[in-house]
Amino acid sequence: MSDLLERLRGRGWRMTAQRRVVAEVLDGEHVHLTADEVHARAVAKLPEISRATVYNTLGELVTLGEVLEVSTDQRAKRYDPNAHRPHHHLVCAQCGAIRDVHPVGNPLADLPASERFGFTVSEVEVTYRGVCPNCAAA
Amino acid sequence: MSDLLERLRGRGWRMTAQRRVVAEVLDGEHVHLTADEVHARAVAKLPEISRATVYNTLGELVTLGEVLEVSTDQRAKRYDPNAHRPHHHLVCAQCGAIRDVHPVGNPLADLPASERFGFTVSEVEVTYRGVCPNCAAA
DNA sequence: TCCTACAATAGACATTGTCTAAAGCAAGCG
DNA sequence: CGCTTGCTTTAGACAATGTCTATTGTAGGA
Numbered sequence: 001m002s003d004l005l006e007r008l009r010g011r012g013w014r015m016t017a018q019r020r021v022v023a024e025v026l027d028g029e030h031v032h033l034t035a036d037e038v039h040a041r042a043v044a045k046l047p048e049i050s051r052a053t054v055y056n057t058l059g060e061l062v063t064l065g066e067v068l069e070v071s072t073d074q075r076a077k078r079y080d081p082n083a084h085r086p087h088h089h090l091v092c093a094q095c096g097a098i099r100d101v102h103p104v105g106n107p108l109a110d111l112p113a114s115e116r117f118g119f120t121v122s123e124v125e126v127t128y129r130g131v132c133p134n135c136a137a138a
Numbered sequence: 139m140s141d142l143l144e145r146l147r148g149r150g151w152r153m154t155a156q157r158r159v160v161a162e163v164l165d166g167e168h169v170h171l172t173a174d175e176v177h178a179r180a181v182a183k184l185p186e187i188s189r190a191t192v193y194n195t196l197g198e199l200v201t202l203g204e205v206l207e208v209s210t211d212q213r214a215k216r217y218d219p220n221a222h223r224p225h226h227h228l229v230c231a232q233c234g235a236i237r238d239v240h241p242v243g244n245p246l247a248d249l250p251a252s253e254r255f256g257f258t259v260s261e262v263e264v265t266y267r268g269v270c271p272n273c274a275a276a
Numbered sequence: 277t278c279c280t281a282c283a284a285t286a287g288a289c290a291t292t293g294t295c296t297a298a299a300g301c302a303a304g305c306g
Numbered sequence: 307c308g309c310t311t312g313c314t315t316t317a318g319a320c321a322a323t324g325t326c327t328a329t330t331g332t333a334g335g336a
Binding site for chain 4: 152153173174
């Protein structure tokens, strides 16, 4: 069984079949699923789960910091279970596939104070775009 | 009259009142408007313009490379008329304000070949997030 | 001026996400 | 072990954003 479920239980999360299924889907897949894809996989394990529950549960997982929300295109949010190691994303412009990547250097340091306009800058998100080997072959 | 309109005309863009109005809205504002905001401003100048036309025209401007599509949140695409100087964005996590920024260095170079997974990487998009002076004061 | 191909329009449709009111159920308590 | 309570789930309506289609309009060349 997963660490994720253990952690959630430890935080007093009320465990239900639906929540377990959603957590399992995320824990099992190391790709970045959309809410709808999570729903589809959850339905396969628990046919009566509703869309609203999947959305709710994903939202809670994000709030708890167990899952990251990534929006690399404007179509649908994707959910990244790899919330505990900082990383950035490489997105295929054609099929939308996402890989986690770890660039060298610290992009936060690349923004000089003169370019911060008084903002307190706390985060940086880097999205590389290109074409994946699959799409390039097609 | 704007450079933008001149350039478009020079490229054989068929000029219509609707397209002129959309181009003027983008050219006049140096903030990053959503499609709906562009529509609202366009309607103020040309009441009978339709939503579809605004979407189409924005799409064409993006294709022509005159305007950039930016999605800093997952709610709505925003349109950035400043397409001719590469830049990145600094977003206020509270009010959603966006500033263009110019970090030093080239983040594309920060992604080693071993982290490219066979992708042909052509673009990089950096989004800094923080709190703007206004929101920090409040 | 007239024609024709390209553009605009209204509104239906699609996708993604949110909300609500009612019914269900986990887990603590006796 | 079986209540009770309050958190969860559910179905489906609703909302926001974007896309498509068939029809009508029109810019610009002949």
